[in-house]
Amino acid sequence: MKVDWLIVGAGFTGAVLAERIASQLGQKVLVVDRRNHIGGNAYDFYDEHGVLVHKYGPHIFHTNSCKVWDYLSQFTEWRPYYHRVLASVEGKLVPVPFNLNSLYALFPPKYAERLEEKLIRTYGFGVKVPILKMKETDDVEMRFLADYIYRNIFYGYTLKQWGLKPEELDPSVTGRVPVYISRDDRYFQDTYQAMPKHGYTVMFQRILAHKNIKVLLNTDYREIAGEVYFNRMIYTGPIDEFFGFTKGSLPYRSLRFEFLHLSEEWHQNVGTLNYPNEYDFTRITEFKRLSGQVCPGTTLVVEYPEAYDPVVNEPYYPVPREENQSLYRLYKELAQKELEGRVIFAGRLGDYRYYNMDQAVARALTIFSEIGGR
Numbered sequence: 001m002k003v004d005w006l007i008v009g010a011g012f013t014g015a016v017l018a019e020r021i022a023s024q025l026g027q028k029v030l031v032v033d034r035r036n037h038i039g040g041n042a043y044d045f046y047d048e049h050g051v052l053v054h055k056y057g058p059h060i061f062h063t064n065s066c067k068v069w070d071y072l073s074q075f076t077e078w079r080p081y082y083h084r085v086l087a088s089v090e091g092k093l094v095p096v097p098f099n100l101n102s103l104y105a106l107f108p109p110k111y112a113e114r115l116e117e118k119l120i121r122t123y124g125f126g127v128k129v130p131i132l133k134m135k136e137t138d139d140v141e142m143r144f145l146a147d148y149i150y151r152n153i154f155y156g157y158t159l160k161q162w163g164l165k166p167e168e169l170d171p172s173v174t175g176r177v178p179v180y181i182s183r184d185d186r187y188f189q190d191t192y193q194a195m196p197k198h199g200y201t202v203m204f205q206r207i208l209a210h211k212n213i214k215v216l217l218n219t220d221y222r223e224i225a226g227e228v229y230f231n232r233m234i235y236t237g238p239i240d241e242f243f244g245f246t247k248g249s250l251p252y253r254s255l256r257f258e259f260l261h262l263s264e265e266w267h268q269n270v271g272t273l274n275y276p277n278e279y280d281f282t283r284i285t286e287f288k289r290l291s292g293q294v295c296p297g298t299t300l301v302v303e304y305p306e307a308y309d310p311v312v313n314e315p316y317y318p319v320p321r322e323e324n325q326s327l328y329r330l331y332k333e334l335a336q337k338e339l340e341g342r343v344i345f346a347g348r349l350g351d352y353r354y355y356n357m358d359q360a361v362a363r364a365l366t367i368f369s370e371i372g373g374r
């Protein structure tokens, strides 16, 4: 077989690039994925009870990018959806990111009122203050509040999620966790927040439905290396694996998902409940809250973070530590030296960087403009 492009991976990065190259440059693309489905980690399907679920954990679409929104809107209609998350803290459910409503959920009204007034006076209304910055305050009550949030909402969750203490992670991660001085309980504040009306997989089917695109599933690209002739390659798999781990393995955090079906119509009041301090799972998500699906029964997913082992589970989150970035840079240099630009590495695994879905799409659109598209 002869094609212009071989694209490894049918997730957001690979699918968007395939679509752009096929439809805008008129070139032939072969997309291969070693999984038995398209969509990468955003893949969804109807479980045996008829509930639309996400195989690799809950995926909620949100973006501030008009370009990304307009691009994806060619392939899906949307269902507006504002994700809400509550954390279980000392037997109470409080909105996260921590905000002014969380104060009232946790503390007696008079005390919550005093803290609210102080927060607004110090930082202003509608402002997101990084928790580590708030911890620097001289005010005793505010310091108490910052320590309380850090200890009860942030610390335990981070420890479970990463298997590391917050101080062992890159400060860019810990520094980002905000206290939101607002009454806005939405988990995201992006301009566009919605779920693909018929699910992610249907959207991917439409993205890839071009006559210049051929998709091969259950296929590792190495299996077809000798049989397919291509001019250029885009690789969205793990960059360390591409080079046979010659410089060492890039660390990832993995997850185990436990799906539960209950015969009740709804199980929880919001999309996701976080458990920072109890149990060994981090969160429970109810899919019908995300999809708005009307059907009997409900399906939940419980997430158990665990160490990554290539034989047992999937590489989900690149571990944000400087030493891992240094190792990644060695692979980047190797790619430049040995391949001289003939292979483009991209996406969550190729760039060894956590991307939200919209960031993966934006990166794919940028790469497309760099290879000669508009």
Ligand SMILES: Cc1cc2nc3c(=O)[nH]c(=O)nc-3n(C[C@H](O)[C@H](O)[C@H](O)COP(=O)(O)OP(=O)(O)OC[C@H]3O[C@@H](n4cnc5c(N)ncnc54)[C@H](O)[C@@H]3O)c2cc1C
Binding pocket: 008, 009, 010, 011, 012, 013, 014, 032, 033, 034, 035, 039, 040, 041, 042, 056, 057, 058, 059, 060, 061, 062, 219, 220, 221, 222, 236, 237, 238, 255, 316, 317, 346, 347, 348, 349, 355, 356, 357, 358, 360
């Ligand atoms: C648990 C979890 C929850 C998330 N929730 C959200 C969310 O709510 N909102 C959000 O915006 N983002 C979320 N994300 C991020 C989202 O999953 C990513 O942005 C997206 O998956 C990136 O797409 P990608 O194409 O770069 O990678 P992927 O989706 O991982 O696609 C890469 C594909 O390459 C294939 N592949 C790898 N190696 C080979 C090989 N050798 N041969 C053939 N195929 C290969 C893989 O099988 C895979 O299908 C979440 C991620 C996780 C892990």
